[in-house]
Amino acid sequence: MHSDHHAFHVVRGRTIKAIFETYSTLAMDVVLTTYLAHHRGRSENPDSYFLRFQDAPANRIIALPAALLEGEDRIAGIKWIASFPANTRQNLQRASATLVLNDLETGYPIALLEASIISAMRTAASAVLAAHHLLGGRNAIPSLSFIGAGVISRTVLEQFKAHRWVIGQVLVHDTDPASAAAFDAYATALGFDCVQDQSLQHALDNDVVVLATNTAQPYIDERYTLRTGGVVLNLSLRDLAPCQILKAFNMTDDTQHCLKANTSLHVTQRQVGHHDFIQCSLAQLLLGEADADPSRPMIFSPFGLGVLDVALGKKILDIALSRNETVAVDDFFESTLRWS
DSSP states (O other): OOSSTTOOEEEOHHHHHHHHHHSTTHHHHHHHHHHHHHHTTOEEOOOOEEEEOTTOTTOEEEEEEEEEOSSTTOEEEEEEEEEOGGGGGGTOOSEEEEEEEEOTTTOOEEEEEEOHHHHHHHHHHHHHHHHHHHTTTOOEEEEEEEESOSHHHHHHHHHHHHTTOEEEEEEEEOSSHHHHHHHHHHHHHTTOOEEEOSOHHHHHTSSEEEEOOOOSSOOBOTTOOOOTTOEEEESSSOSBOHHHHHHSEEEESOHHHHSSTTOHHHHHHHHHSSOTTEEEEHHHHHTTSSOOOTTSOEEEEOOOOHHHHHHHHHHHHHHHHHTTOSEEOTTSSSOOOSOO
8 A cells, every 4th residue: 555544546537538648558558468367367357236227227337346466556446337328419428437446455445536538448458459369460451440439439449549550441330420420520630531421231341340339239130241351349249139149250358247238149148048159258369379260250249347447547546646646635534543
């Protein structure tokens, strides 16, 4: 724990955004090492817990507790992330989140971080990492599609740029024309050649396809085809019908976590009675324990592990402390002594 046992730090969103701008590969570096630690069993990552509301079934707040057990960044914590889809109709972001970090020696909470940026960045970094390895280490592609033009898609595009991908054309497809237009303008400002396309099939027929919608029901069914050897980054998890999953090479971040909460993989498992259609985890691909299969569409379905948020939050806290950019709340604890 910090030398001042009573210190509690708050890290603002703008501070976190500035840190990510300074350290453009930070998210992917942490995601990579954390996936490998998780694969070695050096994490605790219990099931996410969903708080739902009987009078507003589309809304949920999800608790993701986790701990990273090795290295100098040993840390525990919990991400508490709200998903309220109707927010987007008022130009509010769908997701908002906080991250509490706990010291592993004493269990005391040491920090509170704005976590929607951390959450989006770790999601984007894992997507770009997966695409790179599914494509055999390539980072030049003729075409990249985004289905769903929101914060996650925008952050994924930023990560492709940060890792210097060469992309011929970016295509955006969204049922809301204003969202598609805003994404188009953003992508163009980043230096990409971007087009809006009303055809879902056109969007699906690109080298890499990012699914980042807020759908609860699969709509990419037998009417559509996915490209052989193409990569689908299935970030919203519920867009693909079982017929698409069963025809593809499927990779997850953690298979047990993905087989719940009515994800496309979970629905497919219930339909066929097994999960043999899942070939490997991203860690197995990274370690050479499994190979991608470009003779089929290749789908990456990351449930999103809380340990990624906690590990990334710890790095950001350390950087913010070193830059003196936290808000210290010195009297957060009335007392930490048992007897004074």
